[in-house]
Amino acid sequence: xxxxxxxxxxxxxxxxxxxxxxxxxxxxxxxxxxxxxxxxxxxxxxxxxxxxxxxxxxxxxxxxxxxxxxxxxxxxxxxxxxxxxxxxxxxxxxxxxxxxxxxxxxxxxxxxxxxxxxxxxxxxxxxxxxxxxxxxxxxxxxxxxxxxxxxxxxxxxxxxxxxxxxxxxxxxxxxxxxxxxxxxxxxxxxxxxxxxxxxxxxxxxxxx
Numbered sequence: 001x002x003x004x005x006x007x008x009x010x011x012x013x014x015x016x017x018x019x020x021x022x023x024x025x026x027x028x029x030x031x032x033x034x035x036x037x038x039x040x041x042x043x044x045x046x047x048x049x050x051x052x053x054x055x056x057x058x059x060x061x062x063x064x065x066x067x068x069x070x071x072x073x074x075x076x077x078x079x080x081x082x083x084x085x086x087x088x089x090x091x092x093x094x095x096x097x098x099x100x101x102x103x104x105x106x107x108x109x110x111x112x113x114x115x116x117x118x119x120x121x122x123x124x125x126x127x128x129x130x131x132x133x134x135x136x137x138x139x140x141x142x143x144x145x146x147x148x149x150x151x152x153x154x155x156x157x158x159x160x161x162x163x164x165x166x167x168x169x170x171x172x173x174x175x176x177x178x179x180x181x182x183x184x185x186x187x188x189x190x191x192x193x194x195x196x197x198x199x200x201x202x203x204x205x206x207x208x
Contacts (some may be wrong), residue, residue: 002040028060043114044124047183051181053134058095058102058177062140062166066091069164073153096173099136103129103180110181111188125185129178138173141166175184 025033065101067090071078105128110115110125144166146152 034197035100037120037150040118042122044118044120046124047110048115048122048124048128048131051125052131052135053109054102054106055132056139058098058136059143061098061137061140062091063143066140066144066166068145068166070161071149071153071164073156073158074159078149078153088167091166092168092173093172095137095140095168096170096176099133099173099176100180102132103182104178104184104185106132106177107184107188111185111192115192116194117185117189122182122185125180125181129181130174133174133177136177137168141168193195 067087069087069091093188107125107131110121114121145163147165149165152162
């Protein structure tokens with residue numbers, strides 16, 4: 001004869017038994033995962049630095065392509081030569097359009113080089129893109145006409161048109177690069193990223 005099962009040994013009718021505990025990772029598997037994480041973090045840091053440095057190119061393009069705002073001095077004060085001009089808005093729009101293009105290119109290059117991606121890589125791309133926008137803004141303004149308007153007016157002389165400093169009035173344009181990079185990388189990953197192999201669940205064996 002066998003002893004009856006206790007309530008702890010036999011699940012109640014219609015109720016599943018206790019879930020099996022998740023298998024613990026071996027020390028070798030934990031070390032391997034830590035090594036993989038460190039490698040991903042290094043790749044993310046390299047991507048962030050490379051994308052941020054490429055902001056110098058965006059700064060040069062912005063300085064080269066952005067329309068100039070003409071100023072004029074009467075010897076006492078400085079005025080806009082054309083009060084209804086849209087050059088200032090054009091400078092912001094030029095920066096935003098160039099930043100969108102840089103974001104798309106950066107995302108495509110990062111995806112091509114590191115197709116498997118990973119959260120650290122995407123974070124590095126986003127951080128690097130935002131830093132690249134900041135670098136482009138400051139570098140382009142530094143390349144542009146001097147920010148000392150009074151000195152520029154004196155150097156130009158009374159009644160002579162000169163260019164205003166290159167400014168970014170709409171600071172929201174700084175987000176164009178990171179937003180474009182994230183969107184393009186997400187689309188590329190969804191379309192061409194690696195797929196996880198799916199295996200159908202095993203059918204339970206029928207008791208003999």
